[in-house]
Amino acid sequence: MSEAKIYTLFSSSKGNCTYIKHGRDEFLIDCGASARAIENALAMVGSSLADIKAIFITHEHSDHIRGLSTVCKYFGTPVYAPSASLCYIDSHIACAADLRELKSGCAVELFDSAVCPVATPHDALSSVGFRIRVGNEIIGYYTDIGHLSEGVLRGLAGCRRVVIESNHDIEMLKNGRYPYSLKQRILGDRGHLSNRACASLLPHLARHGTESFVLAHLSEENNRPETAFRESFVALLEKGFTVNGERITDAPEPDCVGEIKELRLRVASPCGITELK
Numbered sequence: 239m240s241e242a243k244i245y246t247l248f249s250s251s252k253g254n255c256t257y258i259k260h261g262r263d264e265f266l267i268d269c270g271a272s273a274r275a276i277e278n279a280l281a282m283v284g285s286s287l288a289d290i291k292a293i294f295i296t297h298e299h300s301d302h303i304r305g306l307s308t309v310c311k312y313f314g315t316p317v318y319a320p321s322a323s324l325c326y327i328d329s330h331i332a333c334a335a336d337l338r339e340l341k342s343g344c345a346v347e348l349f350d351s352a353v354c355p356v357a358t359p360h361d362a363l364s365s366v367g368f369r370i371r372v373g374n375e376i377i378g379y380y381t382d383i384g385h386l387s388e389g390v391l392r393g394l395a396g397c398r399r400v401v402i403e404s405n406h407d408i409e410m411l412k413n414g415r416y417p418y419s420l421k422q423r424i425l426g427d428r429g430h431l432s433n434r435a436c437a438s439l440l441p442h443l444a445r446h447g448t449e450s451f452v453l454a455h456l457s458e459e460n461n462r463p464e465t466a467f468r469e470s471f472v473a474l475l476e477k478g479f480t481v482n483g484e485r486i487t488d489a490p491e492p493d494c495v496g497e498i499k500e501l502r503l504r505v506a507s508p509c510g511i512t513e514l515k
Protein backbone atom coordinates (compact mmCIF):
# COMPACT_ATOMS: atom_id res chain seq x y z
CA MET A 239 0.00 0.00 0.00
CA SER A 240 1.36 3.44 -0.88
CA GLU A 241 2.23 6.01 1.77
CA ALA A 242 -0.57 8.01 3.42
CA LYS A 243 -1.38 11.39 1.85
CA ILE A 244 -1.76 14.24 4.32
CA TYR A 245 -2.87 17.74 3.33
CA THR A 246 -3.77 20.66 5.56
CA LEU A 247 -6.62 22.40 3.69
CA PHE A 248 -7.12 25.24 6.19
CA SER A 249 -4.85 26.07 9.10
CA SER A 250 -4.94 29.21 11.22
CA SER A 251 -6.75 30.74 14.19
CA LYS A 252 -9.60 31.38 11.74
CA GLY A 253 -10.21 27.83 10.50
CA ASN A 254 -8.72 24.34 10.53
CA CYS A 255 -9.28 21.24 8.42
CA THR A 256 -6.85 18.49 7.40
CA TYR A 257 -7.42 15.67 4.91
CA ILE A 258 -5.78 12.25 5.26
CA LYS A 259 -5.99 9.42 2.76
CA HIS A 260 -4.54 5.98 3.33
CA GLY A 261 -5.63 2.86 1.48
CA ARG A 262 -9.44 2.70 1.67
CA ASP A 263 -9.58 5.42 4.34
CA GLU A 264 -10.29 9.07 3.67
CA PHE A 265 -10.98 11.25 6.68
CA LEU A 266 -10.80 14.80 7.98
CA ILE A 267 -9.36 16.20 11.14
CA ASP A 268 -11.54 19.18 12.12
CA CYS A 269 -14.12 20.88 9.98
CA GLY A 270 -13.45 24.56 10.64
CA ALA A 271 -14.31 26.13 7.28
CA SER A 272 -17.54 26.29 5.33
CA ALA A 273 -18.65 23.06 3.69
CA ARG A 274 -18.37 24.74 0.29
CA ALA A 275 -14.79 25.87 0.96
CA ILE A 276 -13.83 22.39 2.17
CA GLU A 277 -15.47 20.80 -0.87
CA ASN A 278 -13.48 23.11 -3.17
CA ALA A 279 -10.24 22.33 -1.34
CA LEU A 280 -10.91 18.58 -1.45
CA ALA A 281 -11.50 18.78 -5.20
CA MET A 282 -7.95 20.13 -5.56
CA VAL A 283 -6.54 16.97 -3.95
CA GLY A 284 -8.81 14.64 -5.92
CA SER A 285 -11.43 14.00 -3.27
CA SER A 286 -14.85 15.26 -2.22
CA LEU A 287 -17.00 15.41 0.91
CA ALA A 288 -18.99 12.43 -0.37
CA ASP A 289 -15.79 10.33 -0.13
CA ILE A 290 -15.01 11.27 3.47
CA LYS A 291 -15.69 8.32 5.80
CA ALA A 292 -15.19 10.07 9.15
CA ILE A 293 -14.47 13.45 10.70
CA PHE A 294 -12.31 13.62 13.82
CA ILE A 295 -12.82 16.79 15.87
CA THR A 296 -10.07 18.04 18.20
CA HIS A 297 -12.45 20.30 20.20
CA GLU A 298 -15.55 22.44 19.91
CA HIS A 299 -14.04 25.89 19.20
CA SER A 300 -15.59 27.46 16.12
CA ASP A 301 -12.35 27.45 14.11
CA HIS A 302 -12.57 23.63 14.26
CA ILE A 303 -16.28 22.94 13.67
CA ARG A 304 -17.61 25.83 11.54
CA GLY A 305 -18.66 23.65 8.59
CA LEU A 306 -19.75 20.62 10.57
CA SER A 307 -23.49 21.29 10.67
CA THR A 308 -23.78 21.55 6.88
CA VAL A 309 -21.53 18.55 6.22
CA CYS A 310 -23.56 16.41 8.63
CA LYS A 311 -26.84 17.58 7.11
CA TYR A 312 -25.91 16.75 3.52
CA PHE A 313 -23.50 13.83 3.92
CA GLY A 314 -24.31 12.21 7.28
CA THR A 315 -20.60 11.65 7.87
CA PRO A 316 -19.76 10.06 11.26
CA VAL A 317 -18.27 12.63 13.62
CA TYR A 318 -15.86 11.63 16.38
CA ALA A 319 -15.11 14.06 19.21
CA PRO A 320 -14.13 13.97 22.89
CA SER A 321 -17.19 13.75 25.17
CA ALA A 322 -17.77 17.34 26.32
CA SER A 323 -17.12 18.68 22.82
CA LEU A 324 -19.52 16.07 21.48
CA CYS A 325 -22.31 17.31 23.83
CA TYR A 326 -21.67 20.86 22.66
CA ILE A 327 -21.79 19.79 19.01
CA ASP A 328 -24.98 17.80 19.65
CA SER A 329 -26.73 20.84 21.12
CA HIS A 330 -25.50 23.28 18.47
CA ILE A 331 -25.82 21.27 15.28
CA ALA A 332 -28.98 21.87 13.29
CA CYS A 333 -29.67 18.25 12.33
CA ALA A 334 -29.48 14.72 13.70
CA ALA A 335 -25.86 13.70 13.24
CA ASP A 336 -23.95 10.45 13.63
CA LEU A 337 -21.93 11.47 16.70
CA ARG A 338 -19.41 9.11 18.29
CA GLU A 339 -17.39 9.65 21.43
CA LEU A 340 -13.60 9.66 21.49
CA LYS A 341 -11.91 8.43 24.65
CA SER A 342 -8.33 9.52 25.20
CA GLY A 343 -5.99 6.62 24.49
CA CYS A 344 -8.67 4.48 22.77
CA ALA A 345 -7.97 4.20 19.04
CA VAL A 346 -10.71 4.24 16.42
CA GLU A 347 -9.92 1.50 13.91
CA LEU A 348 -10.75 2.34 10.29
CA PHE A 349 -10.01 -0.04 7.38
CA ASP A 350 -6.31 0.69 6.95
CA SER A 351 -5.60 3.22 9.71
CA ALA A 352 -6.16 3.71 13.42
CA VAL A 353 -6.77 7.15 14.92
CA CYS A 354 -5.93 7.46 18.60
CA PRO A 355 -6.99 10.61 20.50
CA VAL A 356 -4.52 12.07 22.99
CA ALA A 357 -5.77 14.57 25.62
CA THR A 358 -4.30 18.05 25.14
CA PRO A 359 -4.08 21.03 27.53
CA HIS A 360 -6.42 23.67 26.02
CA ASP A 361 -9.24 25.85 27.33
CA ALA A 362 -12.02 24.01 25.54
CA LEU A 363 -14.72 21.82 27.12
CA SER A 364 -12.52 18.88 26.10
CA SER A 365 -9.69 18.67 23.59
CA VAL A 366 -7.45 16.11 21.93
CA GLY A 367 -4.66 15.74 19.41
CA PHE A 368 -4.17 12.60 17.35
CA ARG A 369 -1.67 9.80 17.03
CA ILE A 370 -2.52 8.13 13.73
CA ARG A 371 -1.23 4.75 12.63
CA VAL A 372 -1.13 4.29 8.86
CA GLY A 373 0.60 1.02 7.94
CA ASN A 374 4.01 1.00 9.60
CA GLU A 375 4.03 4.74 10.09
CA ILE A 376 2.79 6.97 12.93
CA ILE A 377 1.62 10.50 12.21
CA GLY A 378 1.15 13.17 14.90
CA TYR A 379 -1.42 15.95 14.80
CA TYR A 380 -1.32 18.47 17.67
CA THR A 381 -2.74 21.99 17.57
CA ASP A 382 -4.36 24.13 20.29
CA ILE A 383 -1.95 23.06 23.01
CA GLY A 384 -1.17 25.45 25.86
CA HIS A 385 2.01 23.65 26.74
CA LEU A 386 3.92 20.47 25.96
CA SER A 387 2.32 18.18 28.49
CA GLU A 388 3.63 14.70 29.31
CA GLY A 389 0.71 13.22 27.40
CA VAL A 390 1.39 15.29 24.27
CA LEU A 391 5.09 14.37 24.38
CA ARG A 392 4.21 10.68 24.69
CA GLY A 393 1.73 11.07 21.83
CA LEU A 394 4.47 12.55 19.64
CA ALA A 395 7.04 9.86 20.39
CA GLY A 396 7.98 7.89 17.31
CA CYS A 397 5.90 9.94 14.85
CA ARG A 398 7.60 10.10 11.44
CA ARG A 399 5.50 13.02 10.22
CA VAL A 400 4.09 15.72 12.49
CA VAL A 401 1.63 18.59 12.22
CA ILE A 402 2.32 20.83 15.22
CA GLU A 403 1.03 24.20 16.38
CA SER A 404 3.32 27.23 16.12
CA ASN A 405 0.67 29.77 17.04
CA HIS A 406 2.27 33.07 17.97
CA ASP A 407 5.40 35.09 18.39
CA ILE A 408 5.42 35.97 22.10
CA GLU A 409 6.66 39.56 21.56
CA MET A 410 4.15 40.23 18.78
CA LEU A 411 1.38 38.97 21.03
CA LYS A 412 2.53 40.97 24.07
CA ASN A 413 2.92 44.18 22.03
CA GLY A 414 -0.17 43.56 19.90
CA ARG A 415 -3.66 44.97 20.12
CA TYR A 416 -5.44 42.06 21.83
CA PRO A 417 -7.01 42.87 25.23
CA TYR A 418 -4.91 41.91 28.23
CA SER A 419 -7.23 39.06 29.25
CA LEU A 420 -7.05 37.45 25.80
CA LYS A 421 -3.25 37.75 25.76
CA GLN A 422 -3.12 35.97 29.12
CA ARG A 423 -5.46 33.27 27.80
CA ILE A 424 -3.30 32.59 24.75
CA LEU A 425 -0.07 32.64 26.76
CA GLY A 426 -1.53 30.43 29.51
CA ASP A 427 -0.98 26.75 30.18
CA ARG A 428 -4.23 25.92 28.37
CA GLY A 429 -3.87 28.43 25.55
CA HIS A 430 -1.74 28.08 22.43
CA LEU A 431 1.82 26.95 21.66
CA SER A 432 4.27 29.76 20.83
CA ASN A 433 6.86 29.66 18.06
CA ARG A 434 9.52 29.44 20.78
CA ALA A 435 7.96 26.44 22.53
CA CYS A 436 7.41 24.69 19.21
CA ALA A 437 10.99 25.34 18.07
CA SER A 438 12.35 24.00 21.37
CA LEU A 439 10.55 20.70 20.78
CA LEU A 440 11.51 19.98 17.18
CA PRO A 441 15.18 18.96 17.67
CA HIS A 442 14.04 16.50 20.34
CA LEU A 443 11.50 14.95 17.95
CA ALA A 444 14.05 14.90 15.11
CA ARG A 445 16.54 13.05 17.33
CA HIS A 446 13.88 10.40 17.88
CA GLY A 447 12.91 9.82 14.27
CA THR A 448 10.56 12.59 13.08
CA GLU A 449 11.53 13.47 9.50
CA SER A 450 8.92 15.98 8.41
CA PHE A 451 7.15 18.86 10.14
CA VAL A 452 4.32 21.17 9.17
CA LEU A 453 3.89 24.19 11.46
CA ALA A 454 0.19 24.81 11.87
CA HIS A 455 -2.55 26.97 13.41
CA LEU A 456 -0.57 30.21 13.07
CA SER A 457 -2.25 33.31 14.46
CA GLU A 458 -2.99 35.77 11.67
CA GLU A 459 -2.70 38.61 14.21
CA ASN A 460 0.33 37.60 16.29
CA ASN A 461 2.56 35.68 13.92
CA ARG A 462 4.01 35.62 10.42
CA PRO A 463 4.79 32.49 8.43
CA GLU A 464 8.43 33.54 7.96
CA THR A 465 8.82 34.24 11.71
CA ALA A 466 7.42 30.84 12.72
CA PHE A 467 9.48 29.07 10.05
CA ARG A 468 12.74 30.81 10.97
CA GLU A 469 12.47 30.04 14.68
CA SER A 470 12.06 26.28 14.11
CA PHE A 471 14.47 26.20 11.15
CA VAL A 472 17.29 27.81 13.14
CA ALA A 473 16.61 25.60 16.19
CA LEU A 474 17.05 22.49 14.01
CA LEU A 475 20.09 23.81 12.10
CA GLU A 476 21.86 24.75 15.34
CA LYS A 477 21.52 21.16 16.52
CA GLY A 478 23.29 19.99 13.37
CA PHE A 479 20.31 18.82 11.31
CA THR A 480 20.00 19.26 7.57
CA VAL A 481 16.66 20.96 6.91
CA ASN A 482 15.19 21.39 3.42
CA GLY A 483 18.68 20.65 2.05
CA GLU A 484 20.45 23.29 4.17
CA ARG A 485 22.80 22.88 7.10
CA ILE A 486 25.32 24.89 9.09
CA THR A 487 28.73 23.53 8.06
CA ASP A 488 30.43 23.87 11.47
CA ALA A 489 27.43 22.72 13.54
CA PRO A 490 27.92 19.59 15.66
CA GLU A 491 26.67 16.22 14.39
CA PRO A 492 23.16 15.66 15.79
CA ASP A 493 23.04 12.99 18.51
CA CYS A 494 20.26 10.95 16.93
CA VAL A 495 18.76 7.76 18.18
CA GLY A 496 19.25 5.73 14.99
CA GLU A 497 20.05 6.97 11.53
CA ILE A 498 20.43 10.73 10.83
CA LYS A 499 17.74 11.89 8.43
CA GLU A 500 17.36 14.97 6.31
CA LEU A 501 14.40 16.92 7.61
CA ARG A 502 11.56 18.70 5.86
CA LEU A 503 9.97 21.78 7.43
CA ARG A 504 7.01 23.71 6.05
CA VAL A 505 4.44 26.19 7.29
CA ALA A 506 0.78 25.35 6.66
CA SER A 507 -0.97 27.85 4.44
CA PRO A 508 -3.94 29.45 6.25
CA CYS A 509 -6.38 28.71 3.43
CA GLY A 510 -4.43 26.87 0.77
CA ILE A 511 -3.29 23.29 0.52
CA THR A 512 -0.05 22.23 2.21
CA GLU A 513 1.19 18.66 1.90
CA LEU A 514 2.94 16.96 4.78
CA LYS A 515 5.32 14.80 2.75
Ligand SMILES: [Zn+2]
Pocket residue numbers: 250251254299301302382455
Ligand atom coordinates in the same frame (compact mmCIF):
# COMPACT_ATOMS: atom_id res chain seq x y z
ZN1 LIG B 1 -8.06 26.54 17.19
Ligand SMILES: [Zn+2]
Pocket residue numbers: 297299360362382
Ligand atom coordinates in the same frame (compact mmCIF):
# COMPACT_ATOMS: atom_id res chain seq x y z
ZN1 LIG C 1 -9.14 26.07 20.40
